[in-house]
Amino acid sequence: KNEVEQSPQNLTAQEGEFITINCSYSVGISALHWLQQHPGGGIVSLFMLSSGKKKHGRLIATINIQEKHSSLHITASHPRDSAVYICAVMGIQGAQKLVFGQGTRLTINP
Amino acid sequence: GEEVAQTPKHLVRGEGQKAKLYCAPIKGHSYVFWYQQVLKNEFKFLISFQNENVFDETGMPKERFSAKCLPNSPCSLEIQATKLEDSAVYFCASSQLSRGLDGYTFGSGTRLTVV
Secondary structure (H helix, E strand, O other), rough: OOOOEEEEEEEEEEEEOOOEEEEEEOOOEEEEEEEEEEEOOOOOEEEEEEEEEEEEOOEEEEOOOOOEEEEEEEEOHHHHHOOOEEEEEEEOOOOOOOOEEEOOEEEEEE | OOOOOOOOOOEEEOOOOEEEEEEEEOOOOEEEEEEEEEOEEEEEEHHHHHHHHEEEOOOOOOOOOEOOOOOOOOEEEEEOOHHHOOEEEEEEEEEEEOOOOOHHHOOOOOOEEEO
């Protein structure tokens, strides 16, 4: 079993739909990252969370440390949101390396 | 600058040849990380540096992989005697993980193809 599990692995939706991607992890963490990787391959860091909730534009990320669970939400989804979304956690030992989930491939159709 | 600069973008090497990848972290970031992405979404941590010192090298295949971060030079990742399974995208990231700062930035990657 992977330390970081994402669901779903693939998600197809229509433009305008509300999107939720889930991430569960099994280890103690100091922080959790949500990353976006476009077909061209570049990786963008969307959020780094250690507690609570963060919002940036149409993106919202939440984390529940007790339940070891995080969600990424996209409101009013758009075809340009199509990408792979990756959850990655940073351990508590101060190592600061990331352990990655397997990613969620999101496709938004017009 | 405000980006992590990786060069080259693409690298093709014959099996057994040497490959050298470069990464210039964001100025002021103390930590540099190297990750290997194989297939589509499988990331493997290789090594991290705190300034020019190795911080964590638990992911490095030590026989053929080496890395350095020297003052006033880009960081480098070198693979001696490349193998087919080294074909991957290698990402560098830098971070200044003081409390309260979201400072984990990735470079655009180097795609290594071993033929």
